[in-house]
Amino acid sequence: MPVSNPLNARISAIGSYVPSHILSNADLETMVETNDEWIVQRTGMRERRIAAAEEFTSHLCIAAVQNMLDRYPESLSDVELIIVTTHTPDLPSTPVACMIGAHFGLPAVGAYDLNATCAGFAYAVHTASGLVAAGLHRKVLVVGGDSMSKITDYTDRSTCILFGDGAGAVVVEREDEHPAFLAHHVGSDGSGGKHVYRTGLAEKWQDVQLTGDGKLVQNGREVYKFAVSTVPDGIEQLLSKSGLPSSAIDWFIPHSANLRIIQSICEKSEIPFEKAIYSLEYYGNTSAASIPLALDLGVKDGRVQAGDTLLLYGFGGGLTHAGVILRWG
Structure with missing residues (x-):
């Protein structure tokens, strides 16, 4: 297609x-x-x-x-x-x-x-x-x-x-001869900002009193619900924009928040879990670094090859989410 x-x-x-x-x-x-x-x-x-x-x-x-x-x-x-x-x-x-x-x-x-x-x-x-x-x-x-x-x-x-x-x-x-970025999708749900935050100049957001004293505060259950409901829909939109079936994705590289989240997203998106590359096992959740760390692991160990079609998808505080489909190399 x-x-x-x-x-x-x-x-x-x-x-x-x-x-x-x-x-x-x-x-x-x-x-x-x-x-x-x-x-x-x-x-x-x-x-x-x-x-x-x-x-x-x-x-x-x-x-x-x-x-x-x-x-x-x-x-x-x-x-x-x-x-x-x-x-x-x-x-x-x-x-x-x-x-x-x-x-x-x-x-x-x-x-x-x-x-x-x-x-x-x-x-x-x-x-x-x-x-x-x-x-x-x-x-x-x-x-x-x-x-x-x-x-x-x-x-x-x-x-x-x-x-x-x-x-x-x-x-x-x-790159004019072989354009590599095939689809993009971004979104957010600001009403969920109270589920992942850290205080700064303010210690109150809307009517919610914030805690944590400058340290990260996270409601893991709510973040899980957000990710497993929002990301599969975003992936569906990415595939639709690109004109590609899910089977065309060689590697899925999501934000490495939690292995259970990744497994659930794969199941709902009909992407085999074996196609997921993540960095959480030995690096944990590194926030904005987790996707490039995982991508580089795949490059270094030879899984990611020139011409492979990759689907990157991040999600986190805000609540924010974004994805891109691209060809590597």
């Missing part, structure tokens, strides 16, 4: 980074009332990586870009714009994107941060491919990174077992 209106853009490079320190399920057993079997059964997670005390989101993102540069030496040449997606920036008013530009000697390029929490990477790739296809830029650096350990309450066993730190980077650039 022909694809309608593909965008003249492609992903041409990828890199990733996770901190060296491992927080295992066994470690968590010494911190809160939990155990390895319970965590694995309910989340699929065994380990997560934790940033050092003086290691922040900018450091994770810079390391991911450096990893990309080591593997694709020309990846930063002629970059015109940097988009970083994160909700844990080092500083409230200094974009991580600017920090990356300064580090790599790209101070004159456009740079901004985008916050769509765990859906951020899909939103950022959506934005970058649109800007490139529209001719506003020819080459955009997209980085997704979060330091979730900095905002996690390690006395709350319902959330501290979930989160880890990491970053992933890609380059989106113009």
Whole structure:
């Protein structure tokens, strides 16, 4: 079936980074009332990586870009714009994107941060491919990174077992001969913002009194309900826009929130679970980094090959969700 209106853009490079320190399920057993079997059964997670005390989101993102540069030496040449997606920036008013530009000697390029929490990477790739296809830029650096350990309450066993730190980077650039972006879909449900949040300048949203003292607060049951009802519908819309059947998807790369969520989404979307690539088992939920980390795992171990059709889908706080279908390589 022909694809309608593909965008003249492609992903041409990828890199990733996770901190060296491992927080295992066994470690968590010494911190809160939990155990390895319970965590694995309910989340699929065994380990997560934790940033050092003086290691922040900018450091994770810079390391991911450096990893990309080591593997694709020309990846930063002629970059015109940097988009970083994160909700844990080092500083409230200094974009991580600017920090990356300064580090790599790209101070004159456009740079901004985008916050769509765990859906951020899909939103950022959506934005970058649109800007490139529209001719506003020819080459955009997209980085997704979060330091979730900095905002996690390690006395709350319902959330501290979930989160880890990491970053992933890609380059989106113009491609006229073989357009690779086949479909996009974005959405949100702002009424559900009270189910995943952390306090900032305000401690009240609409009529809801917020708690958490700056740490992440999550109603896991409500997030699960949102994901398993919203994402399959979004996938259906993506397939309709692309003109592709679900069988044409070679790899499904969702946000790595929880293995049970991914299994349910696959079942409802008629995508074999064996086609899902996720990063949660050894990295945990890394928010905006989870999709690029999973994608890079697939690239490194040879599952993802040039010409493969990928479906990326993120969902998270806001509540936000976004997906894209693209051809790799």
